[in-house]
Amino acid sequence: MAALLEVRDLTIEFTTKAGIVHAVEGASFDVERGEALGLAGESGCGKTTTALALMRLLPYNGRIVRGSISFAGRSLVPLEEASMRAIRWKEMSIVFQGAMNSLNPVQRVGRQIAEPIILHEDADSDVALKRAGDLLELVGISRNRLNDYPHEFSGGMRQRVMIAMALACDPKLVIADEPVTALDVMIQAQILDLLERLRRELDLAMILISHDLSVLADTCEQVTIMYAGKTMESGKTMDLFTDPKHPYTQGLVGAFPDIRGPRNMPEAIPGDVPSLISPPSGCVFHPRCKFAFDRCSNAEPELSELAPGRRAACFLYPEVTEVPGRSMPIATR
Amino acid sequence: MPGDPSLSIIPRDPKFRGLRDYMISFFGLDRPQWEQFVIYLQRLFTLDWGLSYQDHRPVADILLHDLGWTLLLVGTSTILTVLIGIAIGAYSAIRRGKPFDFVSTGIGIFLYGMPIFWLGLVLQSAFRKNSVFQGWIPWWPALPTSGYYDDRLIPWNWDILHVADAFLHLLLPALTLSLGTLAGISLVMRNSLIDVMTEDFVTTARAKGLSPRQVLRRHILPNGMPPMVSLIALDIAFILGGAYQVEVIFRYQGIGFRTIEAIGSLDYPLLQFIIVIGGAAVVIANLLADFLLLWLDPRIKIS
């Protein structure tokens, strides 16, 4: 059976005054039914853009240059706007980063949750509001609060409301874009716990986007690492985190202090994230890579399969023997 | 106080000396200024706004009559402006960067910079009887260009003839005033909506599968309105300023027309009351706006 969501060679550009921003280039990943995929990377690596593109919600100056998105057997890129609208929220919904800004400040949360139900299921507003109440209780908020406005909730509660809203039409896939960033660890744990429970109970597929690898390590089965709009490495969470192959993944994993590990200072990746308007030639990571050699600045490495389900875009791997005088990098952990 | 009002009431001729002295003492102009002021304040306290120097009627009577017509003019054009301005502003916000936006914004700024009195003069010339255009285009309409309604219909009666005629007379002044203030409102509306459109909840709304029209009606407009309301309230003073010019041009004898006359004759009681009315209008407009905001924006609480 084909995967629920198949993304192939997705490439997105933004036209800005300063030039064309190559926000995402050649992103490819699959999400199976009931599975959680983690998209990780630092700021400006194209995670959020990818999420918006999946729902075809790019801002007016962004466009999908090439690539395909196939969702439940349907190809989304050429789909016309009206049919896309029928898919949004009904089959695929999204939880944005800042719950404060993602909720309409002048509408009661009950109405906001009920809105997609009324729209997609032709329900009348009493039925929809009743469902909205059920959904609120599902995420652990009393249904008495249906008539409250977003500003009357705390940050964690608002994120719960967003999650309830995302589940309104029983979607098959929920995209959660940095759902716990800017929340306290305890609330963060509560929300992640809730997401995991809901995923099990409702058999949801989920894309979890985060800059925090440690959040993904706990919750996802598959992880894709992005850097400057390109996919660097992907694979099963356990393999990828315990034995990172790509130098960027190694650096990223090593940059997080581990409270359950030894008291070592994490390692830095020297340099800064490159500009997306004029990205470096060859491998985008080579200016910061400690293993970089000549070829890295000339040619761009393909994302190639190292082991079943494990892919990386790095010259070090398939042809590592071709580089004389360089030892095979060993994962720092 | 500069300018002696008595001079403009009574001809400066020795034979009117007695009358002049009587008038001066009648209006209390012979007393010291501070005393005049105290008397004025005393009368204010009893809602007595004094008598006009010009036609000796109570100031309040004169102005309340005028006020009705000014309100008709300002009200009509404000409603017109707000409706059309919001529509244009909203449409150019959606079509941001497209030709419609470019053209409407350009015309908007152009109109914004047009002196209202000049616009009135041009329109008046264009739609008067025997205007140049009538020579060129046979069906070019001629509209009444002065007064509230036709002189031949005086006195006023509440019948269809009078109302229709008053409406015809209102057409040009209201159009002038609307054109003059329309641009400001549509430009502010456009910018305010564009601000709202970059907010995350609009993306959420789109992600819910709402059509652009539904997104606009349910999410963008309700959030774009509160700043508009307070701006329109602040703009009331400017709209009034425009109304004064229009009244002068079209001899529409409302408050503004009366103001210019009062200035010409240095009719201070009248002027003072006009300023009070203007201030009151602005205060009332702001109060109304505050109540409207309370209803539009749940985040505002009465404290």
Place this chain on the structure above:
Amino acid sequence: MDLDIRRGEVFCLVGESGCGKTSTGKAILKLVEATDGDILLEMPQEDARTYDEARTRPDDPRSREALDGVRRKYSVTWKENLPWAAGQILIFVLAILAATFLAIFVPSLALGVLRDPFASPWPIIGFCLSIGLILGSVGSLPPTRISRRTRVIVALLTLGSVVIAPVAVLFIHRALTGDTSRFEVGAAMASPWAEDPAAMILGLGLAVSAAGGACALLLDWRERSEGLTGIRMRSIRRRLQLIFQDPYESLNPKQSVYEIISEPLAVNRISRNPEETSASVREALSDVGLRPPEEFIFRFPHELSGGQRQRVSIAAALVLQPDFIVADEPVSMLDVSIRTEILDVMMELRSRRDLTYLFITHDLSLAWVIADRIAVMYLGKIVELGTTEQVIGHPMHPYTKALISVVPSPDPRHKVERIILKGERPDPVDIPSGCRFHPRCPLAFERCGWAAEEVADQLRSLKADGLLAGAGDFEVSEAGTVRVSVGSLSADALVMELNALLSERRDAYLPLKGIAEVRAANGAIELSLHESSEPPLLEIEPGNFVACHLVTQPAPIGPSVTA
């Protein structure tokens, strides 16, 4: 809250947002006025002992004197309430007079000068006098505002415009016109005023702004003159610096790197000349790893990457050569790959410049790798304090334990049982009685400070779930007990039901633990509660302090807790 930070250590303050860690940091830097208590800087051991001793006897006048003595020497927040001095009142009156004078006469004089500059010397002389007055009021600013050099220059200029310029003008005028007539000052000054109403309007405008300015100046000055004198505060400021959280927000976008870094030197009048300033700026830049400094010195913040901005921010704190730095979440806004570089720079500077850090963070795993000692805060109080090994390796307080258990780890092999606390932190305005953590504590027991309201709420929700069907209403009496009115069951049966509930369900419904005794009293049932107090921060091991009843005293009943 008591804290002592030793020279050269990295002291971490951790906790959830709103727990007061940032306020503590700011209070140390005296940005926010501490409500009560002392922040003492560089206090030697024996004085510390005197201070601690004196604090135990707050009513003794002698110990109060000793306390004040210590505070005067070392406190950052010490205030001496100065009475309004006659001099201040005099200057206040002068300022008002000056404002009035300027407002009334300057416009008319200026107009006079503009209209006919050669008719009479007096408008020009008046003009010079007004300028003298302005300069004079600038010169009379308190010493915190202007340096000695500026004051001398201002004084000379004042003298010049009040005495020399008028005399010169008079002489020149007389020489030119041969005029020897007497002059009526009042008439000359009043005439343009009477002639030109426009000047009147200008005068009114100036009067409003001048009066406003004078008042503002005065208020600000009064505020300053209380407490430490500016000079003393400045020397403390030099030694205490802050590294801000958000490098995007904390740098002025209109200043270049050079101005940002040299500003502290200029403001505090530390560097005497441009050579010294440029050298210090360069040194600070290369110290934080921005090399070569010439490359960065004239960039604006928007031309720097996030990491570079934070380095500039650190450089601006370092240029004053401080020895104590409060770092408020210095890396939380940065990308992960850059974070470590900034931390490395900070740690390197510590060893090189013998710095002490108060590191404020919400990220426990970060504290784990950099801190020497850690204090965990909850709702404005420290609940646990100790070395990093003690606090994170062997947490004692239930809050710390829960917090550590939910910190995610980048290594999926390191899975632990997460203790997820229910609910969110209470409103800091309405802090729970007893131990402030007890409503969320999974291990809370009898003495933790259950309030009657909490117990009543729990009973109500139990009734809503179908238990205690025989009970009527639950009320909180003024004596702090819960009164249960009798419903369908008799009072005795209800007491039995309640007792059964208490012995069986107390671990599931924690607030029930607060009930000490169930007793029937004239037709109703009264539940009295256990007494409780706020747990003090006690040393349970050398250097390890915990504020929890469970740890510091053996629990009489309930689950035994051992770490």
Place this chain on the structure above:
Amino acid sequence: MGTVEVVKVGGVISPFRARAIVVGRRMQDIGLQVFHNKTAMAGLIILIFFTVLAVAAPLIAPYGPLSAVPDVGPLTLPAPGHPFGTNQFGYDIYSQVIWGTQISLLVGVLAAAVASVIGTAVGLVSGFVGGWIDEVIMRFNDVVLSIPWLVLMIVIAARLNYLDLVGIILVIGLTGWSVTARVVRSQVLSLKERMFVERGRMIGSSNTHILLRHIFPNAFPLIFANTILTVAVSILSESVLAFLNLSVKSNVSWGRIIAEAYQHDALTIGMAEWLIVPGLCIVFLVFGFYLFGYALDEILNPRLRRR
């Protein structure tokens, strides 16, 4: 979009030199952006045109503002020697329109300067000092705002029955500052909360230093763009006053030309230019200021370009 090269400087840097480099770089940057912005350039070209017209009026205009065309009577129809005809006194309308540019520009710019200086001072003090001073100033401001500006201006203009150039500038300037004050105050209030102000406090700067070095430079772009827009408003105000015969009487201005055309029914007697041209001049000059002001606002205060 133009970007300016980063300056590399070695050796000793005096504060003056540092300031000069910074200001130079900013001006260069803004200049480049204005140059690449079509709206700003369009506005700038209109403004340059009118400025040249005003400065070179004595050279361009064939007659003086108040001098009759020889050998031609009053109210003559347009003809080659006097392209827009002559007015009721036989003065050349074409020359009058050119001379009128001077008054409009002068009054507009100076009145806006007065309004901006007062408004900025009031806004800065009120926003930065806060507390009861702010409260008092803002209430006063409300009162000023609540009086319809035109009436206020007319009353002042009428009371000072003689208004020279300085008078008209002061009248327009002093009734026009309250909007600026409001705008500046709200900007200062938001700037005051920014972290770099706290940093300023931290390093021990005085309030004056913070106000001058941190708040003002950041509010300046807004103030500047706002001043340009205020110029447009002031030009309009002057034309209204002139139309109502309340402006400078010793000199000709566009509003007054329109008023004379109106009084003599220019359109009926076939002298449409008399009414239309000065009106169009006002419209285009104001349009130029608005275009430039809005574009400048976009360049100097990019709302979406933060970070």
